[in-house]
Amino acid sequence: MPLDNIKNIVLVLSGKGGVGKSSVTTQLALTLSLQGHSVGVLDIDLTGPSIPRFFAIEEEKVRQAPGGWIPVPVHDGQMLAPSRSPSTNGNANGDAAASGTQIGPLSCMSLGFILPNRNDAVIWRGPKKTAMVRQFLTDVLWPPLDYLLIDTPPGTSDEHISLLETLLKSTSTPGAPPNQLAGAVVVTTPQAVSISDVKKELNFCKKTGIRVLGVIENMAGFVCPNCSECTNVFSKGGGEVMAREFEVGFLGSVAVDPMFVRLVEEGERPLYPKGTVVEGKTMVERGDGAVEGSKEGFLVDKYRDCSLAPLFDGIVRRLVEDIRSRD
Amino acid sequence: MAPSLEEPTQVDLDAPLKRAPKLVAPEPEHCPGPESQQAGTADSCAGCPNQKICAAAPKGPDPDIPLITARLSSIHHKILVLSGKGGVGKSTFSTMLSHAFAANPDLVVGLMDTDICGPSIPKMMGVEEETIHVSGEGWEPVWVQENLGVMSVQFMLPGRDDAVIWRGAKKNGLIKKFLMEVRWGDVDVLVVDTPPGTSDEHLSVNSFLKTSGVDGAVLVSTPQEVSLLDVRKEIDFCRKAKIPILGIVENMSGFVCPGCKHESQIFRASTGGARRLAEDEKIPFLGAVPLDPRIGMACDFGESFLDAYPDSPACKAITGVVRRVAEEMGMKGIVLGKE
Numbered sequence: 001m002p003l004d005n006i007k008n009i010v011l012v013l014s015g016k017g018g019v020g021k022s023s024v025t026t027q028l029a030l031t032l033s034l035q036g037h038s039v040g041v042l043d044i045d046l047t048g049p050s051i052p053r054f055f056a057i058e059e060e061k062v063r064q065a066p067g068g069w070i071p072v073p074v075h076d077g078q079m080l081a082p083s084r085s086p087s088t089n090g091n092a093n094g095d096a097a098a099s100g101t102q103i104g105p106l107s108c109m110s111l112g113f114i115l116p117n118r119n120d121a122v123i124w125r126g127p128k129k130t131a132m133v134r135q136f137l138t139d140v141l142w143p144p145l146d147y148l149l150i151d152t153p154p155g156t157s158d159e160h161i162s163l164l165e166t167l168l169k170s171t172s173t174p175g176a177p178p179n180q181l182a183g184a185v186v187v188t189t190p191q192a193v194s195i196s197d198v199k200k201e202l203n204f205c206k207k208t209g210i211r212v213l214g215v216i217e218n219m220a221g222f223v224c225p226n227c228s229e230c231t232n233v234f235s236k237g238g239g240e241v242m243a244r245e246f247e248v249g250f251l252g253s254v255a256v257d258p259m260f261v262r263l264v265e266e267g268e269r270p271l272y273p274k275g276t277v278v279e280g281k282t283m284v285e286r287g288d289g290a291v292e293g294s295k296e297g298f299l300v301d302k303y304r305d306c307s308l309a310p311l312f313d314g315i316v317r318r319l320v321e322d323i324r325s326r327d
Numbered sequence: 328m329a330p331s332l333e334e335p336t337q338v339d340l341d342a343p344l345k346r347a348p349k350l351v352a353p354e355p356e357h358c359p360g361p362e363s364q365q366a367g368t369a370d371s372c373a374g375c376p377n378q379k380i381c382a383a384a385p386k387g388p389d390p391d392i393p394l395i396t397a398r399l400s401s402i403h404h405k406i407l408v409l410s411g412k413g414g415v416g417k418s419t420f421s422t423m424l425s426h427a428f429a430a431n432p433d434l435v436v437g438l439m440d441t442d443i444c445g446p447s448i449p450k451m452m453g454v455e456e457e458t459i460h461v462s463g464e465g466w467e468p469v470w471v472q473e474n475l476g477v478m479s480v481q482f483m484l485p486g487r488d489d490a491v492i493w494r495g496a497k498k499n500g501l502i503k504k505f506l507m508e509v510r511w512g513d514v515d516v517l518v519v520d521t522p523p524g525t526s527d528e529h530l531s532v533n534s535f536l537k538t539s540g541v542d543g544a545v546l547v548s549t550p551q552e553v554s555l556l557d558v559r560k561e562i563d564f565c566r567k568a569k570i571p572i573l574g575i576v577e578n579m580s581g582f583v584c585p586g587c588k589h590e591s592q593i594f595r596a597s598t599g600g601a602r603r604l605a606e607d608e609k610i611p612f613l614g615a616v617p618l619d620p621r622i623g624m625a626c627d628f629g630e631s632f633l634d635a636y637p638d639s640p641a642c643k644a645i646t647g648v649v650r651r652v653a654e655e656m657g658m659k660g661i662v663l664g665k666e
Contacts, residue, residue: 015445015490017413017523022553047524048411048557118556121411121525121564126495127354129526154413154523155444156492192627193418196455196487197445204490222582222593229586233593233620235627258593265552265597 002068003137004175005144006040008323009167010213011184013205015197017154019189020218022050023264024254025151028185030303031316033075033106037146040071043110044133044163045153047122052112054264056299062113068139071107075298078103083304103300109140130162137166154197156204164208182323183211185251189219190238202246213319214249215239222256225273230255249322251315260306269294270306278307352376389534395506396539398465402437402514404656405536407544407570411557413523415549416578416616418447419626421520424545426631427649429475434515437468439505440479441532442522443498444491449481453629458482465510478509495527502531523557525564533568542656543571545613548604549579550596555604562608573655574611576648577601582618583640593618611655614648617641 003009012025025041032039043051052058052072060072080101111122111132124132142148153159171181184205188198198215205212217239221230233256243250259270271292272283284305286292303309350361357371366372367382375381399405408421421438429436440448449455452471459482460467468476480501481487493501511517519536522528533541544565548558558575565572577600582593596603605612619641625632636642 016447017415017445018549018554019414047526048413048560050553050556053553053556119559119563121560121567123525123530123564123567125360125527125530127358127360129495130353131355156490157444157498158494158527161492161494189414191623193447193450193623194414196450197447199488200445200490203488204492207490207492222591224584224586224589225591226589227584227587229584231582231585231620233582233618234623235620256593258591258595261551261593261595262597265595 002139002141003148003170003180004177006142006148006180007146007177008182009148009150009171009180010182010319010323011150011152011163011210012187013152013160013184013201014154014187015156015199015201015204016188016194019187019194019198020254021154021187022054022151023260024185024187024216024218025051025149026054026264027303027308027312028316028319029106029147029149030300031309031312032147032149032320033104033300034080034101034304034309034313035316035320036102036104037320038077038104038144039106040142040145040148041106041108041151042136042140042148043108043112043151044136044159045151046111046124046129046132046159048153049110049112051108051110051151055108056264056267057108058112058118060113062109065141068141069109070141071109072113074106074108075103075300077105080298080301083301101304104146105143106300107143109136126158129158133159133162134166137163137170156200160204164210168208179326181210182326183213185213185319186215186248187218188215188239188242189234190217190232190236190253191234192238194234195238195242199242199246202242202248212246212248213322214251215243216251216315217253219256220253222258225258228273228276251318252311254308254311257307260308263299263302263306266293267295267299267302269297269302272307276307278310281310283307350377350380391503391507392535392538395503395535398507398509399511399517399536399539402511402517402539404516404658405519405539405541406516406573406652406656407519407521407532407541408547409521409529409544409561409565410523410547411525411559411561411564412548412554415547415554417523417547418442418451418520419622420545420547420576420578420616421518422448422451422626423631423633423645424649424652425475425516425518426633427646428516428518428653429472430633432474435474435513436476437511437514437517438475438477439509439517439519440477440481441502441505441519441528443480443493443501443528445522446479446481447626448477448479448520451626451629452477455481455487455629462510466508468509468511476511476514478505498527499531502528503535506535525560529564530568533570541570543573545573545652546575546610547578548575548601549594550577550592550600551594552598554594555598555601558601558604559608562610572610573652574613575601575605576613577615579618580615611651613651613655614644616644616648
């Protein structure tokens with residue numbers, strides 16, 4: 001089975017669309033890679049694949065090899081030069097950054113790499129989607145991976161049913177690594193409209209027996225880049241309350257960072273107003289010798305300067321610890 | 328065997344939708360669809376265990392379509408609210424569109440939620456706890472106010488947090504039931520809210536409504552390219568399915584900090600936003616609605632944002648968009664709210 005050399009599979013789910021499943025998947029993948037793990041990302045959103053855009057590899061095409069498809073590489077495992085961000089408070093990231101960071105390889109697979117034209121609609125009914133999801137799970141030749149993240153479309157329908165059917169079958173075969181299907185990270189936004197849909201997704205996990213690794217509350221608050229005042233654009237705290245109600249872990253609240261949007265949209269290295277400190281780490285400031293709108297470097301390198309990176313560093317550390325304790 | 332890289336085949340948009348024959352095996356990948364004209368006779372049917380069953384199934388148009396058309400004949404205008412992307416504000420816009428039309432006491436407005444796995448409309452309309460009433464003449468929609476009725480799958484679920492884990496075929500069946508059974512009565516405007524994507528629900532709504540006529544689709548997008556990318560796919564879908572596009576609305580465009588009044592582009596329009604997309608695709612641009620935290624709050628509490636904050640910039644933008652939608656539909660001159 002092509003999934004045999006994957007140690008852990010993590011699903012990213014949400015009942016609601018546009019809450020940031022792909023954005024969270026991207027950041028989890030980049031952070032895992034920064035922590036030295038080898039990572040693969042599988043995008044099974046067939047009618048609206050966003051992963052190629054997030055990793056800035058929209059122009060790439062999938063290559064075919066005997067026996068299957070070769071995923072599109074984002075970067076190879078390598079030593080990354082020390083980050084320019086002046087790290088303080090001696091947190092784990094700071095020490096590693098001083099001597100450079102060993103990053104793990106990262107590759108992606110998405111229907112976006114197969115479509116001839118990026119604007120074409122994929123108008124498929126259920127059976128066709130089911131077949132495609134199954135093919136993605138069985139015919140992709142992943143390199144040996146520590147983590148495979150699977151980004152899903154919103155809802156609890158065809159893609160999800162076939163994903164779980166196939167995964168539950170393949171991970172229970174004797175050849176599969178133990179506890180291969182680690183569980184699901186559920187993403188929500190704080191407002192009640194989103195929470196009510198995501199509750200359905202948590203019930204879906206319960207019904208199908210998928211362990212919920214935790215809930216991430218995305219788009220909780222927006223920090224004005226001008227005056228640093230935080231506004232709760234989509235209210236706040238709903239994710240944590242929901243996690244408590246369903247007795248699942250709460251991984252953290254993630255604010256909206258326009259610099260992250262800019263990094264994804266235009267590939268610009270994030271820069272912050274003077275004095276921005278996130279999780280005890282001072283962010284790279286404007287006019288601090290840093291070039292405004294620099295697009296140089298790997299995505300993963302630029303991501304280190306994003307204010308969300310320290311946040312995800314903590315989230316991923318907790319996730320990895322949790323997953324390891326079960327192995 | 329290496330998987331094929333050939334261009335994925337698209338479904339037959341004109342395929343009649345009727346009850347699929349009972350199959351003995353799962354449908355194969357290149358299945359033309361058990362309800363299609365080629366069922367049992369297409370190239371890919373050779374060797375399929377279902378071949379005989381499909382070949383024997385009755386062909387021709389769906390016998391239920393005339394029933395649906397008859398049921399919907401008392402609805403004068405139908406608008407679809409579409410977006411390839413999730414969470415851009417389709418449901419929010421649908422509710423505001425309905426409220427805005429319903430502000431005119433002479434109009435009767437219906438709102439149908441076809442998002443089966445994640446229905447948001449009941450919550451946004453403040454009728455989450457309601458259930459539908461079944462009478463001899465059909466299902467009664469839930470009336471939010473005298474001239475505004477709502478229908479959603481949420482009203483039929485026993486528990487409001489229950490997951491609806493359904494495959495496409497089952498969802499199609501329910502949408503059809505909605506169209507056949509719901510007793511809308513004399514309705515001036517029916518707003519149909521859809522789930523994200525270009526799949527079963529969209530194909531079904533399109534084929535069921537085709538004969539009774541749809542005024543067109545309003546596309547909703549947020550300004551950033553990640554979202555526009557999916558909306559382009561939806562435009563392609565509308566063109567292929569021959570659904571007229573009334574125009575595109577840009578939601579969540581710009582945010583004014585309540586602290587310092589500095590306007591930020593949270594979701595930056597790096598490629599020119601929906602306005603540019605509309606120009607490129609030659610479809611009308613209906614307007615831009617700024618991000619206002621109070622819209623989300625009004626939705627959470629099931630209130631009408633337009634009634635609660637009539638003087639806010641977002642409200643003015645929305646009424647402007649609704650007026651443009653009405654113009655595009657040829658309803659120019661109708662009174663919308665307090666003008």
